[in-house]
Amino acid sequence: MDFKLEANPGGTAARAGRISTGHGEILTPVFMPVGTVGAVKGVHARELRDDIKAQIILGNTYHLYLRPGTGILRKAGGLHKFEGWDRPILTDSGGFQVFSLSERRKLTEEGAWFRSHIDGSKHLFTPERVVDIQREIGSDIMMALDECPPGTSEWGYARKSLDLTMKWLQRGWKHFNETQPLYAHSQAFFPIVQGCTFTDLRREAATRVAELGAEGNAIGGLAVGEPAEVMYDMIEVVNEILPADRPRYLMGVGTPANILEAIDRGVDMMDCVMPTRNGRNGMLFTRNGVMNMRNLKWADDFSPIDPESDCFVDQVYSKAYLRHLFIAGELLAMQIASIHNLAFYLWLTGEARKHILAGDFHIWKPQMVEQVSRRL
RNA sequence: UGGGGUGUCGCAUAGCAGCUAUUGCAGGAGACUGUAAAUCUCCCGUCUUCGGACAUCGUAGGUUCGAGUCCUACCACCCCAA
Numbered sequence: 341m342d343f344k345l346e347a348n349p350g351g352t353a354a355r356a357g358r359i360s361t362g363h364g365e366i367l368t369p370v371f372m373p374v375g376t377v378g379a380v381k382g383v384h385a386r387e388l389r390d391d392i393k394a395q396i397i398l399g400n401t402y403h404l405y406l407r408p409g410t411g412i413l414r415k416a417g418g419l420h421k422f423e424g425w426d427r428p429i430l431t432d433s434g435g436f437q438v439f440s441l442s443e444r445r446k447l448t449e450e451g452a453w454f455r456s457h458i459d460g461s462k463h464l465f466t467p468e469r470v471v472d473i474q475r476e477i478g479s480d481i482m483m484a485l486d487e488c489p490p491g492t493s494e495w496g497y498a499r500k501s502l503d504l505t506m507k508w509l510q511r512g513w514k515h516f517n518e519t520q521p522l523y524a525h526s527q528a529f530f531p532i533v534q535g536c537t538f539t540d541l542r543r544e545a546a547t548r549v550a551e552l553g554a555e556g557n558a559i560g561g562l563a564v565g566e567p568a569e570v571m572y573d574m575i576e577v578v579n580e581i582l583p584a585d586r587p588r589y590l591m592g593v594g595t596p597a598n599i600l601e602a603i604d605r606g607v608d609m610m611d612c613v614m615p616t617r618n619g620r621n622g623m624l625f626t627r628n629g630v631m632n633m634r635n636l637k638w639a640d641d642f643s644p645i646d647p648e649s650d651c652f653v654d655q656v657y658s659k660a661y662l663r664h665l666f667i668a669g670e671l672l673a674m675q676i677a678s679i680h681n682l683a684f685y686l687w688l689t690g691e692a693r694k695h696i697l698a699g700d701f702h703i704w705k706p707q708m709v710e711q712v713s714r715r716l
Numbered sequence: 717u718g719g720g721g722u723g724u725c726g727c728a729u730a731g732c733a734g735c736u737a738u739u740g741c742a743g744g745a746g747a748c749u750g751u752a753a754a755u756c757u758c759c760c761g762u763c764u765u766c767g768g769a770c771a772u773c774g775u776a777g778g779u780u781c782g783a784g785u786c787c788u789a790c791c792a793c794c795c796c797a798a
Contacts, residue, residue, distance in 0.1 A: 372750095374750075374751065375751095376750095376751050377751085381751080381753095381754085382754080398750075400750080400751080403751085403752095430750095432750045433750090435750075436750045436751085437750095437751095437752090439750090440750095440751075440752080441752070444752085456752095457752040458752080483750080486750095488750075532750090558750085560750065561750095562749090562750095563749045563750090564749080564750095589750090590750090591750040592749055592750035593749060593750085594749050595749070598749075610750095611749095611750060612749050612750080613748085613749065613750085613751045613753090614748075614749055616751080617748065617749090617751065617753065617754095617755085618747095618748060618749090620753080620754050620755085621747085621748070621753080621754080621755070621756090623747095623748080632745085632746085634744090634745085635744090635745080636743095636744070636745095667743095669754080671754075673754085674754055
């Protein structure tokens with residue numbers, strides 16, 4: 341993997357860059373659609389490529405390990421072939437499941453024990469095992485195993501948690517360097533900065549992560565219950581330390597406004613389930629604000645979903661029709677909403693890139709933040 | 717024209733003397749941030765100073781300390797005979 345910084349204009353920490361991987365280039369800043377179980381829910385590969393213009397998508401180690409299992413993925417020749425996606429893939433390590441499945445797991449120094457949410461069986465995720473599984477998945481970018489503590493955690497817990505994450509990081513990094521890819525493309529390993537909402541812990545974590553010299557670095561443990569302003573502060577603190585010549589990945593963020601604020605603070609890559617999950621639940625993100633498509637007010641609004649978008653679904657379908665599909669419980673409603681939202685997120689990060697390259701990002705951003713935050 | 721049955725918030729249901737009338741659907745709104753999520757929460761008779769207040773089980777009477785629940789009449793619908 342290689343990263344070229346193309347623009348880093350004054351007046352903002354925002355930057356534009358270019359990541360090359362064994363599955364092609366990624367222009368940054370970039371939003372990465374989430375495809376946890378080997379599928380971006382409700383969206384197929386041609387829509388991802390042609391309508392959404394996705395450059396890279398996610399998969400999840402925990403979910404793919406449980407089902408279909410690494411045996412099947414190896415037989416398939418890796419996740420790219422299995423799911424029919426020939427562009428880059430990034431896999432999360434299962435670290436987020438340490439957070440989201442907290443009632444079903446137990447942490448030890450050795451690793452994280454999970455009781456499967458599918459059949460209740462017990463599994464141990466160690467920093468080494470998680471690298472091995474991601475080798476079998478064949479993702480272009482793999483993530484370190486970490487503990488993602490809630491945003492409301494106290495300093496004492498955050499301290500202990502960070503120590504564990506750092507120990508796991510050393511082991512995962514060592515194992516990554518001692519193992520080889522199983523398929524014919526290279527893989528990168530991204531360490532993750534934790535430290536909750538505490539500046540001292542974040543600085544320490546960022547310093548130690550930077551020392552590894554990985555091909556890219558991630559910021560985790562944000563947008564998990566803390567106020568947005570605190571999240572922005574933490575991004576700033578961390579990005580002052582993380583190397584400028586490597587991509588920075590902000591994990592799991594966020595709303596369109598969150599994404600613009602993160603880019604403004606020097607973040608290059610982001611992912612989030614919001615465009616797909618909220619889309620399935622009737623919420624549309626647009627450049628003019630947010631719409632709840634189930635609301636009565638759209639029942640007779642026959643204007644296009646997004647008149648300014650050149651995305652197929654935005655031009656062809658009306659708001660009234662989409663509302664009808666949601667009220668009728670039709671699958672198509674969720675597909676249209678997911679495609680629209682992802683296309684919008686990719687448009688937004690693409691537009692940010694254009695304005696960074698043009699040198700007027702600092703003017704464009706505040707106005708766009710205001711626009712996308714409206715409730716329609 | 718006889719005989720039998722049934723009427724509960726838009727629809728469907730539970731309740732068959734004990735105080736606050738159940739549940740589902742439909743309808744309205746909100747939530748969702750490295751996906752256990754096509755999920756979850758709230759509202760859904762009227763008024764409210766959000767503490768409550770007042771109504772209400774086809775209609776009208778009656779029995780009873782107390783009636784959606786029992787009795788009588790009427791109305792409506794359904795079924796079976798002609």
